[in-house]
Amino acid sequence: MKRLFALLVVMALALTAVSAFAETKVNFFTGKIETIDLLNGIIDEFNAQNPGIVVEQEYQNDASNIIKVKFASDEVPDVMTTYEQEFVDQGKYMDISDVNEWWDRLIPSMRDSCTDLKTGKQYRICTNMTMAGFFYNKEIFAELGLTPATTWDEFVKNLEVIKEKKPDVVPWFIFGKEAWHLGHLIEFIPHGYLKQTLGALGCKTAMLNNESDKLNLGAADGCMAVFAQNMLDLQAKGLINEDVLTATGDNCTEAFVTGKAAMFSNGMWALSGILEANPEMADKLGFAPYPAYMPDSQPVVLCAEDSGYSISATTENVDAAKAFLTFLFSAENQKKYSESLGSPSAFKDVEAAWAPEGFAKEVSNVLNSAVNIGFTNEKPAGFSGDDAGRMVQDLLAGTYDAKGFAEAYEKAWNEGF
Amino acid sequence: MMRQENTTFRTFRVMTVILICLMCIIPFYILLVLSLNSPSRIYYEGNIFIPSFDWNNYITAWEKSRIGLAMINSGIITFGTLGLTIVLGGMAGYAIARHNTAYNKIVFSILIGCMMIPGIINTVPLYTLMRRIKAVNTLWGMILVCSALAMPSAVFIYTTFIRALPRELDEAAEVDGCTGFHAFWRIIFPILKPATASFVILNGFGVWNNYAQAVFFLQSRDKQNIPQALSVFFQQFGGAKWHLMASTAVIAIIPVIIIFLIFQRQFIEGLTEGAVKG
Amino acid sequence: MKIRKVNWTQFMSFPAILLYSIFFVYPLLKGIGMSLTDWDGMGTANFVGLSNFERFFQDKRAIGDIRTTLIFAAGSAVFLNLVGLGYALLMERPFHGRSAARVIIYLPAIISPLIMGYIWYFLLQPGRGFLYHAAEQLGTTFFLGKWMNDYPTTMTVLVFVNVWQYAGMTMIIYLAGLKNISTDILEAAIVDGAGSWQRFTRVTLPLLMPAIRINVVTNIIGSLSVFDVIMSLTEGGPGYATESLSIYIMRMCYGSRTGYSTAVAMILFFIILIPVLISLYLTKEKSDA
Numbered sequence: 013m014k015r016l017f018a019l020l021v022v023m024a025l026a027l028t029a030v031s032a033f034a035e036t037k038v039n040f041f042t043g044k045i046e047t048i049d050l051l052n053g054i055i056d057e058f059n060a061q062n063p064g065i066v067v068e069q070e071y072q073n074d075a076s077n078i079i080k081v082k083f084a085s086d087e088v089p090d091v092m093t094t095y096e097q098e099f100v101d102q103g104k105y106m107d108i109s110d111v112n113e114w115w116d117r118l119i120p121s122m123r124d125s126c127t128d129l130k131t132g133k134q135y136r137i138c139t140n141m142t143m144a145g146f147f148y149n150k151e152i153f154a155e156l157g158l159t160p161a162t163t164w165d166e167f168v169k170n171l172e173v174i175k176e177k178k179p180d181v182v183p184w185f186i187f188g189k190e191a192w193h194l195g196h197l198i199e200f201i202p203h204g205y206l207k208q209t210l211g212a213l214g215c216k217t218a219m220l221n222n223e224s225d226k227l228n229l230g231a232a233d234g235c236m237a238v239f240a241q242n243m244l245d246l247q248a249k250g251l252i253n254e255d256v257l258t259a260t261g262d263n264c265t266e267a268f269v270t271g272k273a274a275m276f277s278n279g280m281w282a283l284s285g286i287l288e289a290n291p292e293m294a295d296k297l298g299f300a301p302y303p304a305y306m307p308d309s310q311p312v313v314l315c316a317e318d319s320g321y322s323i324s325a326t327t328e329n330v331d332a333a334k335a336f337l338t339f340l341f342s343a344e345n346q347k348k349y350s351e352s353l354g355s356p357s358a359f360k361d362v363e364a365a366w367a368p369e370g371f372a373k374e375v376s377n378v379l380n381s382a383v384n385i386g387f388t389n390e391k392p393a394g395f396s397g398d399d400a401g402r403m404v405q406d407l408l409a410g411t412y413d414a415k416g417f418a419e420a421y422e423k424a425w426n427e428g429f
Numbered sequence: 430m431m432r433q434e435n436t437t438f439r440t441f442r443v444m445t446v447i448l449i450c451l452m453c454i455i456p457f458y459i460l461l462v463l464s465l466n467s468p469s470r471i472y473y474e475g476n477i478f479i480p481s482f483d484w485n486n487y488i489t490a491w492e493k494s495r496i497g498l499a500m501i502n503s504g505i506i507t508f509g510t511l512g513l514t515i516v517l518g519g520m521a522g523y524a525i526a527r528h529n530t531a532y533n534k535i536v537f538s539i540l541i542g543c544m545m546i547p548g549i550i551n552t553v554p555l556y557t558l559m560r561r562i563k564a565v566n567t568l569w570g571m572i573l574v575c576s577a578l579a580m581p582s583a584v585f586i587y588t589t590f591i592r593a594l595p596r597e598l599d600e601a602a603e604v605d606g607c608t609g610f611h612a613f614w615r616i617i618f619p620i621l622k623p624a625t626a627s628f629v630i631l632n633g634f635g636v637w638n639n640y641a642q643a644v645f646f647l648q649s650r651d652k653q654n655i656p657q658a659l660s661v662f663f664q665q666f667g668g669a670k671w672h673l674m675a676s677t678a679v680i681a682i683i684p685v686i687i688i689f690l691i692f693q694r695q696f697i698e699g700l701t702e703g704a705v706k707g
Numbered sequence: 708m709k710i711r712k713v714n715w716t717q718f719m720s721f722p723a724i725l726l727y728s729i730f731f732v733y734p735l736l737k738g739i740g741m742s743l744t745d746w747d748g749m750g751t752a753n754f755v756g757l758s759n760f761e762r763f764f765q766d767k768r769a770i771g772d773i774r775t776t777l778i779f780a781a782g783s784a785v786f787l788n789l790v791g792l793g794y795a796l797l798m799e800r801p802f803h804g805r806s807a808a809r810v811i812i813y814l815p816a817i818i819s820p821l822i823m824g825y826i827w828y829f830l831l832q833p834g835r836g837f838l839y840h841a842a843e844q845l846g847t848t849f850f851l852g853k854w855m856n857d858y859p860t861t862m863t864v865l866v867f868v869n870v871w872q873y874a875g876m877t878m879i880i881y882l883a884g885l886k887n888i889s890t891d892i893l894e895a896a897i898v899d900g901a902g903s904w905q906r907f908t909r910v911t912l913p914l915l916m917p918a919i920r921i922n923v924v925t926n927i928i929g930s931l932s933v934f935d936v937i938m939s940l941t942e943g944g945p946g947y948a949t950e951s952l953s954i955y956i957m958r959m960c961y962g963s964r965t966g967y968s969t970a971v972a973m974i975l976f977f978i979i980l981i982p983v984l985i986s987l988y989l990t991k992e993k994s995d996a
Contacts, residue, residue, distance in 0.1 A: 045661065045662075045663060048661070049493075068649075069650075070648050070649070070650075071650075071661070072644060072648070073644075073660040073661075073663050074644060077961045078644060078645065080748050080961065081552055081553055081556050081645060082556075084553045084556075084557075084748060085553060085556045085557040085560055086557075087556075087560055087565075098747075098963065102750060188945075189942065189944070191942065191944070254834075255833060255834050255835070255853075257855065257856070257944070257945045258832060258833045258834070258835075258855050259835075260828070260832075262671075263832075263835060288468050289468065393747065393962075393963040394962055394963050394964055396962060399962075402943075402944060402945075402946050402947060403946065405944050405945040405946045406945060406946030406947075406948075408945070409856070409945040409946060409948070411946060442797060442802075443802065445797060446797055446798070446802075446808055449794065449797075449808075449812060450808050450811045450812065452871065453811050453812050453813075453814050453815055453871070453875070454811055454814065455830065456814070456815050456818060456823070456826045456827070456830065456872075457814050457815070457818065459826050459829055459830060459837060460818060460822065460826060463826075463829070513726075517722045517723040517726060518723055520719040520720065520722065520723065521719060521720035521722075521723035521724070523716070523719055524716060524717050524718065524719035524720040525720055527716065527717075528714065528716065528717035530717055532717070532718070532720075533717060533720055536720045536723075536724045537720075539724065539727070539728075539732065540723075540724070540727060541924075541983070541987075542976075542980070543727075543731055543732060543735065544928055545928055545932075545975075545976050545979040545980055545983060546735060546972060546973075546975075546976050547932060547953060547956055547972045547975060547976075548731075549956060549957055549960055549968070549972070550735070550738040550739070550741070550956075550960070550968065550969045550972045551731065551734035551735045551737070551738040552738075552960075553738070553748075553965075554733070554734035554735075554737035554738050555730065555734035558729075558730075558733070558734055573726065573729075573730055574730055576726060576730075577726055577727050577729070577730035577731045578731070580723055580726065580727045580731075581727075582925070583723075584720075584723060585921065585924070585925075586921055589917045589920055589921050590883075590887075590917055592917065593887065593916075593917040610715075610716060610719065612716075613716070613719070623882075623883035623884075623886050623887065624883065626879075626883060627879055627880050627883045627921075630813070630876070630879045631876055631879070631880070631925070634816065634817045637817075638817075638819045638820060638821075640819075640820070640821060655819060656819055656820075656821050659819055659821050659822060660821060669825075671822075671825060674821075674822050674825075675822060678818060678819050678821075678822045681819065682817065682818060682819075685817050686810060686817075689810055689813065689817070690806065690810060
């Protein structure tokens with residue numbers, strides 16, 4: 013009996029000793045497939061330089077859903093790229109407002125994008141920017157003497173010219189099988205209008221508090237109804253692809269790189285796929301803002317935060333997590349990251365060749381001339397971007413007229429709260 | 430005498446089989462074509478039936494997806510799950526088929542009833558449980574979860590097949606000195622091969638291709654199974670590197686086909702001759 | 708006097724139900740309680756009584772989903788069985804390449820669902836798919852140009868694809884069932900002067916009852932909880948037109964309506980239960996030989 017006890021004591025001591033020397037493990041949870049290899053390289057380097065800390069990357073294709081289960085069962089990663097307003101509200105993320113060595117290097121507007129409206133604090137930091145607008149084929153535009161439109165009338169006229177002069181080219185390719193794509197159209201065009209008229213902050217507040225008099229989503233002459241009517245008109249005139257409801261993103265890329273589609277709406281994340289499918293597109297690629305479509309609106313372009321990182325509020329490895337992020341945010345690593353992801357850095361001291369030179373220039377011109385809007389993080393939790401996209405599918409399938417669409421949208425929006 | 434068939438009928442039958450096979454091979458053929466296409470290939474230009482024979486896809490796919498390790502993991506999980514469910518499910522099937530007691534009726538009802546409930550609603554409680562018993566990121570944990578999921582199907586198949594067996598078999602076993610459990614193992618179980626084969630074929634590939642549970646319970650890269658290895662080629666906003674995904678899928682399907690061929694030789698082809706006469 | 712011993716073999720079902728209870732029933736019971744709450748997947752859950760169920764029956768989308776699920780299941784459960792039985796009867800007699808044929812028929816069911824969806828869409832995409840282009844070479848495109856614009860055609864295609872993919876599974880069970888029918892009995896029937904149709908209906912079919920039972924029940928459950936095939940071809944769209952209840956449950960569960968999704972799962976359970984009980988009853992007597 014004594015022996016057994018002694019053995020147990022020795023074992024317990026040994027265990028304590030081992031755990032005292034054990035490495036600090038930092039779990040890094042990400043849903044970003046594009047940079048998985050690059051990040052593994054950076055992590056290996058960090059682990060080699062910092063004995064005692066081991067960072068482990070966990071990639072999940074379905075990260076935004078899986079993180080919910082993890083939170084629900086209290087198994088929270090130390091560092092994560094998934095960020096949602098409802099997690100912020102529940103205090104799941106650590107306040108990183110005071111980590112000045114990061115914020116001092118960040119472009120101020122990007123810090124604003126990372127700020128939580130309710131508390132005025134930052135619970136995540138974004139290392140990159142992404143833009144979305146219309147990608148167009150410069151060659152086709154030059155041949156027909158067109159310039160990118162700034163108003164909706166010009167936009168429609170451009171599409172009409174393309175259709176008339178080049179009947180086998182789809183003027184505007186929409187890949188509506190993928191609900192997120194149609195959701196993005198809502199996000200950039202009608203929501204974009206709200207963001208520019210109410211101001212970024214004003215719009216966020218109005219959405220957060222669901223001030224329906226300001227949002228005016230259901231009105232017959234409001235931003236939703238006009239948007240819906242415009243889409244129906246384009247469809248009726250044959251200015252978008254006939255198979256809008258069944259076309260996929262791959263179809264869009266294919267049509268665009270073979271000159272069978274003149275333009276499409278998407279974000280910078282589409283760039284690498286286009287260049288991979290046809291490297292010659294590098295010189296033909298143009299970028300344009302979303303045209304003004306309401307009486308009092310201006311052209312808009314999405315310029316939003318990308319690659320955000322948050323630290324868990326309950327992590328025991330705060331220092332290790334911060335050390336890892338500081339290492340990841342170094343100018344050298346961010347240059348690599350930016351070039352591999354194909355999106356410009358949000359750090360002031362990072363000079364990266366993230367896109368073909370001519371195209372990058374065009375993007376920066378658009379950013380300077382059009383109103384910059386961000387993503388809506390304040391949407392109701394029960395009404396996702398994909399849900400909105402499926403409503404547009406219904407619209408294009410003939411389920412709604414424009415007025416009916418606006419009303420249904422407002423209803424779904426309110427129910428989502 | 431009855432084996433004779435008239436020639437027109439025979440030709441018709443063979444033609445039908447060929448037609449069905451053609452239809453069933455199309456998806457697999459598409460998979461092969463995709464796996465050999467280069468990323469820049471535009472599908473409908475030129476001949477759609479012939480790929481661009483980009484064998485590098487297989488090398489890239491093998492390296493990037495770590496499909497080799499994933500196949501070992503999937504193999505262990507599938508083997509463990511099937512072994513456990515066949516033994517436990519077979520025993521349960523025997524008890525339920527031969528002893529129509531209230532207890533067994535309840536067991537059967539629970540199993541069949543739960544088959545009809547979508548598993549998604551127990552995700553969070555199950556995950557919490559698995560964490561508490563430290564089974565997340567372990568192959569044995571995954572085996573237990575998959576076994577539980579496959580159990581109703583195993584019990585249902587075995588019960589149904591055993592009920593169709595004449596009771597004289599049990600009695601014969603008892604005369605030979607085997608009782609209860611032994612009778613089951615020595616006499617009944619061996620002649621249940623068609624049932625076992627059916628179960629393996631119905632559920633084996635589901636376990637091999639399990640994604641819904643794997644995303645939660647096999648998070649670490651070293652424990653990932655085949656669908657997770659495939660999912661590496663999905664991109665965030667739509668699209669995916671389909672050519673690499675297809676090559677990975679082709680690699681992952683080869684052992685399945687080999688095993689299938691072995692199973693069908695061993696189990697379905699005439700092994701039961703003479704054992705059971707309905 | 709003989710002392711009656713308890714027959715322990717009747718408890719051979721215990722290990723199976725133990726494992727099942729721990730890893731399925733226990734989490735399920737914890738989960739089911741959520742159907743009476745407004746739980747959003749995190750945070751606290753408030754008891755809301757039966758209002759989740761009330762809400763379900765007032766939701767037009769949910770009612771449409773029930774319709775889609777039932778139509779799909781009716782088509783798919785019937786045709787999976789008919790086609791699977793047909794395949795099995797074709798494959799029963801030996802011929803050259805029979806083993807290969809069985810593997811090939813089963814092939815669509817073993818490709819990983821992750822990529823199978825892409826393959827189906829690649830084959831069937833309206834106006835762009837492989838089959839559309841192949842048909843174009845023949846000079847006609849049949850219905851392949853626009854099939855997704857029209858509900859009945861879409862549902863037909865969905866059922867067709869499901870049968871295409873899974874009939875091999877049904878076939879395997881029927882083959883195993885046919886193995887259990889001895890040639891003696893069939894030959895005896897011939898001696899009695901029974902024609903081939905009579906042999907089939909009077910001898911083969913009744914003896915095939917266990918296999919029929921397994922297939923009918925499995926296919927009813929599988930078809931009513933359809934997810935993969937619809938997700939890959941239409942994603943339930945356009946809009947929610949071809950959404951099935953399983954897809955609805957998944958979307959609600961991850962759309963911050965976890966409590967509600969649990970309630971819908973309970974409703975789906977009852978929708979499945981009724982036809983399963985009926986088919987268990989109809990196939991019962993004969994299988995209890």
